[in-house]
Amino acid sequence: MNSPPTIRDILENIARVIKGKPHVIEMSVVALLARGHLLLEDVPGVGKTTLAHSLARSLDCSFKRVQFTSDLLPSDIVGVSIFNRQKQAFEFIPGPIFANIVLADEINRTTPKTQSSLLEAMSEAQISFDNKTYPLSQPFMVIATQNPAEYHGTFPLPESQLDRFLMRLRIGYPTPEEERKVLERPQSLHPAEELCPLLTAQDVLALQDQVDKVRMEESITDYLLAIVQSTRQSDLLSLGVSTRGALALSRAAKALSFVRGRTYCLPDDV
Template sequence: MTSTETIRAIQENIARVIKGKPHVIEMSLVALLARGHLLLEDVPGVGKTTLAHSLARSLDCSFKRIQFTSDLLPSDIVGVSIFNRQKQAFEFIPGPIFANIVLADEINRTTPKTQSSLLEAMSEAQISFDNKTYPLNPPFMVIATQNPAEYHGTFPLPESQLDRFLMRLRIGYPAPEEEKKVLERASSLHPAEELLPLLTASEVVQLQDQVDKVFMEESLTEYLLSIVRSTRQSELLSLGVSTRGALALSRAAKALALVRGRSYCLPDDVKELAPIVLSHRIMVARQAGLHQRSFEQAERIIRDLVDTIPVPV
């Protein structure tokens, strides 16, 4: 199977479980192939967990789920050193982060300290514990979920931390007929459990390497940079997109091109990805330091900005 066919097969596989959301599936694959992490921001019960689960299932990768609560400690994620009486030595018991795909549920429910331990692991792809480093196995991808509706007792992630996520997605409610289908297939089994793995971990890594070879034309890079620059100059934003953000957009665009079976990027790739890759990296200008969330607003601002930038012809 060529890479294009493989990717299509995975999409179809997941689509058997997540009904009517091809876009979300495509984007999560993009995040995977771009070696990025995914932040799903949505109300509970729309299939965030199922998405992560089925992605992991189709890939023949290890999958761990961490439910974030206010009493979760960093060691609950990273792992602990335990004194082994037989060996008279400390032994490192790896935490759930040592998996290929990690689902971090309700990430904003835990304390900033715990959050940062996860985020460090995400950016470094390794764990430092007691002066030892433990590399994480590639592919490594964190799918974090966050519930925007609740604020009681939550610790929203700061922008600098959000930057670690490649993209922020919403799943949204399914269309009525799709929802009906979900209800109809009342299976006792978790739907994701039925999926068969299509790729091994090493094949995923190979695909990730292919992303780097996707060609991006010079004028397209210019286009991408002018989008980024416009966020820095915009009156609406108090914080524009960083260089890391530009890099992320470029990588995501390449991954999207690969997912769509192309070996080169198009302006469409950049344009389509800009809102979901950039919207969580910016700070909407506010008065008196009042932090305000509104996913939609940030996305809309990015979209408006992109609409002012001429596409290279």
Template sequence: MTSDSAALIQSLEENIGRVLLGKEEVIRLAVVALLAEGHVLIEDAPGVGKTSLAKAIAHSFNCQFSRLQCTPDMLPSDILGSSIFLPNKGEFEFRAGPIFTNVLLADEINRTTPRTQSALLEAMMEHQVSVDGKTYPLSKPFFVLATQNPFEFEGTYPLPENQLDRFLLCTEIGYPSREAERRVFTSHRSGEPVEKLNSVLSTEQLSGLQQQVREVKVDESISDYILDLIEATRKSRELSLGVSTRGALTMYRAVQSLALVEGRDFAIPDDVKRLASPVFAHRVICSGVIRESQRNRARIIIQQMIDTIPVPN
């Protein structure tokens, strides 16, 4: 890792931190997902900074930003776009939807129907959109930050496990500390601080950092440690669904990304420990636990596995 790369990552985190005060770990996880070319799902109450986080990321590398307020009547074409017939030309013209952007905030994704959810998540996975038999590539870089309110269940369509598996990690922001909230008062006196952010890196520099992630060394012992943890989720009596192969590859890439963000060109066991809960908890199903308390129980079970599985030297 070069000093230039370290400086760029530090600048990116500091820039986002000017908007999302006192949430260093949340910012780091978001940056890890961004550099690993993954997507983030945030489960939290309204008004804790989810939109500000997405906007701050977009402003930090001077790119296109779109926001979707998901609703039950939203159609796939409202996201992907549609072909419009032009009578004067006698032909159809494709009008791109809001998904053709660099950073997409899908707010309250569990409020829209499974059909629309699938259209969005397929685009996230394939990095392309198919409309009327034609395929359109999405912009690069492409980063989705989706949100859902875990405390509201009426009129929602919870994401099924195969769609949750598309997100690199799932986390929450939480309420700020008293001191951080006091600083929020000051920073908002003259308007939204996110609108005053300057970009600190270009899309080309971001793409370069994403390529460096793939070059981070992961020792065979670290790979075995990841596989031991995944095998434990599949054999656990407390889980009816363990981590998928996609989840295993996602963890591998996330570990590489965290190592780079931490200033290393090699992964260590602590990277796996730190990422286990945000990368795995939304991918498993707990036995005999109601859906509303799935995530918290999954985090506890995964932490117990981390505490018992031998750590490589």
């Protein structure tokens, strides 16, 4: 009888495609288990989209990719209302935002109006359309990518949008040894497609519930709050951590503890 997959199995599954980036892989899984959203920011060609695909392929969940461009409309993400002749009524056709994992590729290439269509979904896991509210599938995670080195034809994300992301990660270039492994493996246009799903949507929800039960002592909470307060009082930072950010940091610390096999938080987790 096969044992159920563990968090370590998920990390190793993604590492079959993303070579030499254990920290980035671990933080991506932490963001998922903490019910957060992930912003991958790096130069082109280092594996941002591949990492998102690999995480999604490791889960037996619905996945949609949206290529953000300057002419993308909010309805291309949220959905549209179409008149049904048989019912003589308008019918809502859900957009890609209703998937469990949504990849917003090159998110800073679309207009602020279209970017803002993600705000309600990312903060409340629901969509409002035509005076109706539609809950999104659970688990729900937005993985966005952007290239910080190119500014021509881009629209920088506002602080209100950045605050919805639990983490902003950089993948970075691989070492020569890691790059050699990439070059020597069989070439494939879609390496993530070779991965097998290990967890169902219900498995992910169960793991997220277990993360909520991770114990955080009062001393660790005080340590976390001290960090948050220091960001608000520092002259080196233009904007301190918000209350939403403090809650996200707490969830991320618990998720990291859980990923590393503990039921309690340490200062290093924060």
